[in-house]
Amino acid sequence: MNQNNQFNKIYEDNYHKVFGLCLGYVSGNEDLAKELVQQVFIKVWENLKNFRNQAKLSTWIYRIAVNTCLQELRKKKKYSLTIEIPDEIDTEVFEKEERFKAMYHCINQLSKENKSIILLDLEEVSQQEIAEIIGISYEALRTRIHRIKDKLSKCVKNE
Amino acid sequence: MNNYKDFKEQWGKRSQSELPKNAVADIITKGKIVKRKQIITQIVLGVTCVVLIGFFFYISAYNDKTVSIGLLLMIGSLSLRMLIEYFYTFSTKKILPDETLHTYSEKLKRYYKSRLFISYLVTPVLFISYIAGFIMLLPSFEQNLSSGFYQYILYSSLLIFIILAVLIAIQIRKELSLIRDLKMEIE
Numbered sequence: 367m368n369q370n371n372q373f374n375k376i377y378e379d380n381y382h383k384v385f386g387l388c389l390g391y392v393s394g395n396e397d398l399a400k401e402l403v404q405q406v407f408i409k410v411w412e413n414l415k416n417f418r419n420q421a422k423l424s425t426w427i428y429r430i431a432v433n434t435c436l437q438e439l440r441k442k443k444k445y446s447l448t449i450e451i452p453d454e455i456d457t458e459v460f461e462k463e464e465r466f467k468a469m470y471h472c473i474n475q476l477s478k479e480n481k482s483i484i485l486l487d488l489e490e491v492s493q494q495e496i497a498e499i500i501g502i503s504y505e506a507l508r509t510r511i512h513r514i515k516d517k518l519s520k521c522v523k524n525e
Numbered sequence: 526m527n528n529y530k531d532f533k534e535q536w537g538k539r540s541q542s543e544l545p546k547n548a549v550a551d552i553i554t555k556g557k558i559v560k561r562k563q564i565i566t567q568i569v570l571g572v573t574c575v576v577l578i579g580f581f582f583y584i585s586a587y588n589d590k591t592v593s594i595g596l597l598l599m600i601g602s603l604s605l606r607m608l609i610e611y612f613y614t615f616s617t618k619k620i621l622p623d624e625t626l627h628t629y630s631e632k633l634k635r636y637y638k639s640r641l642f643i644s645y646l647v648t649p650v651l652f653i654s655y656i657a658g659f660i661m662l663l664p665s666f667e668q669n670l671s672s673g674f675y676q677y678i679l680y681s682s683l684l685i686f687i688i689l690a691v692l693i694a695i696q697i698r699k700e701l702s703l704i705r706d707l708k709m710e711i712e
Contacts, residue, residue: 374549375600385542396542408556409622415619430622433629437622440706441699465535477709482626488536501625515529522532 373411381407383489384431390485391435393470398442406434421498428491428499432482448489472521476514483507484514531695563614570607575599584665592665598658602651609643634707637700644697656686 381403388402389395407432415428473481479500484498497507561689577600586592620632667675 370549370553373553377549377552378544381544381548382541386539389539394539400542400545404552404555407548407552408559411552411556412559413621413623416623426623429625429629432626433622433624436626436630437633440703460539466539469532469535478706479626488533499625501627517534519528 369414369506373414376414376423376427377407380427383424384427387428387431387485388435388489390470390473390488391439391481392468393474401440402435405438406431409434422495424491425495427499428486428495432486432499436478436482468522472518475521478519480510480514482508484518487511567607567611567614570603570610574607583598589665591661595658595661598654598661602654602658606648606651609610609647613640613643615617625647630707634704637704637707640700641697641704644693644700652689679691 385399385403388406392398392402399421406427410427413430417423418472421429475486476484483496483500486492486499491499493511494504495505496511497504500507502510577596579595581587581596581600584592585597617636620629620636622629624632663679666678668676
């Protein structure tokens with residue numbers, strides 16, 4: 367398999383995971399999330415030759431995604447944190463959007479590192495893998511996740 | 526939605542984006558453009574340097590002490606800036622995006638701190654040297670060029686220098702803000 371075919375497969379297999387993660391970083395702003403996903407995969411393409419199978423491919427891609435999303439967002443300070451709600455929508459959709467708004471609001475209260483940890487957890491990434499992505503021990507991560515979950519639950523209750 | 530379990534369940538119900546068409550080709554093209562841009566910056570600085578060196582010999586600047594010093598100041602500051610840019614392009618390549626978040630953030634912090642030293646001290650010194658060199662050349666320009674062309678060089682350069690000074694100030698502000706963010710991110 368040549369590099370372009372290999373990259374194509376990686377892109378198709380991982381697009382949705384990366385998109386879900388990036389969407390969390392930009393509070394549901396889909397256009398911005400797509401831009402971030404593109405930046406992430408440009409980096410994946412540039413660094414594919416450096417991938418040495420020392421980590422799982424998904425861990426490697428998540429590391430690039432976390433670092434790239436944070437770095438791009440440092441540069442783009444001003445972006446819309448609000449979810450666009452159409453003028454005419456039914457109550458159910460409205461409530462759903464409001465719920466997501468509250469969730470994003472609570473996630474945005476966290477530090478960037480804690481935000482990365484919880485977004486990965488919400489994307490069903492294993493705790494072992496999250497520890498490898500962030501660069502902290504598994505034990506430290508477990509304690510941290512526990513604290514973040516508490517904080518999020520309290521925040522959502524108050525929203 | 527009272528606890529984290531509910532939170533996670535709701536999270537899974539977010540809409541998913543469809544796989545974009547032709548995205549892979551776009552990504553590969555953009556990746557190549559990024560590499561090309563870095564090379565173009567080096568080429569532009571290099572060509573300016575070569576033109577100045579060529580000009581130095583073309584007008585036999587070595588016969589006139591003021592012109593020699595002026596041109597050498599301009600060539601020297603440009604060459605040094607080019608070398609620094611080359612060094613930084615090389616050092617950013619060492620900050621791999623596939624490192625852990627901790628390592629990556631630490632390396633970025635170190636990188637931006639060293640950039641600040643360059644932006645606060647080295648770039649202004651080189652910028653002033655470049656302008657000083659240019660000012661030293663002005664009498665020679667006035668003597669050898671038509672009055673109109675001399676005025677054109679004088680005012681267009683003034684404008685360019687002002688724009689460059691503003692750009693440097695913006696760059697320093699951006700780098701300071703990035704360092705502040707990085708400091709806050711690592712607990």
